[in-house]
Amino acid sequence: MDLKKLNKDLEAIVLKKNELNAITYDNKNYDDIEEELHDMEDDFIDAYGEELEEVLDQIHVKIDADNDVLLPIAYVGTYYDILGKNADGSTKYEAAEDQGVIVTSSKLKGAEVRLVFVPNPVRLVLSTAKAKKVVVWGEGQ
Secondary structure, three states, X not given: OXXXXXXXXXXXXXXHHHXXXXXXXXXXXXXXXXXXXXXXXHHHHHHHHHHHHHHHHHHHHHOOEOOOOOOHHHHEOOOOEEEEEOOOOOEEEEOXXXXXXXXXXXXXXXXXXXXXXXXXXXXXXXXXXXXXXXXXXXXXX
């Protein structure tokens, strides 16, 4: 899997989601932006779906998740905070704890656990309600 291309495509989706999240339904551009986003998500699934489903399946097994693996696009948050720049000049993103897919894990009892993809570098982050975030897959892993 070409992680640099995956990261670029994921970041484009994140930017489009942030753009959509910044406007209301009554905005004249809302439907066009939403349609662009859906096209980007479809292309993302076509390009990376099978490989990312394998990654997600491995992570679900590793954390002993009780849930089924969903389509990889479900693990992309609705919005992302921009925290500035990384050392390489790329935009630094963070997903809030309420973003991503809720996963029930017998290894992590009592905690609300979520998995979310984050770009720059591309990674899958496991977060808990206690604000603990752990990279469980991604560039540099």
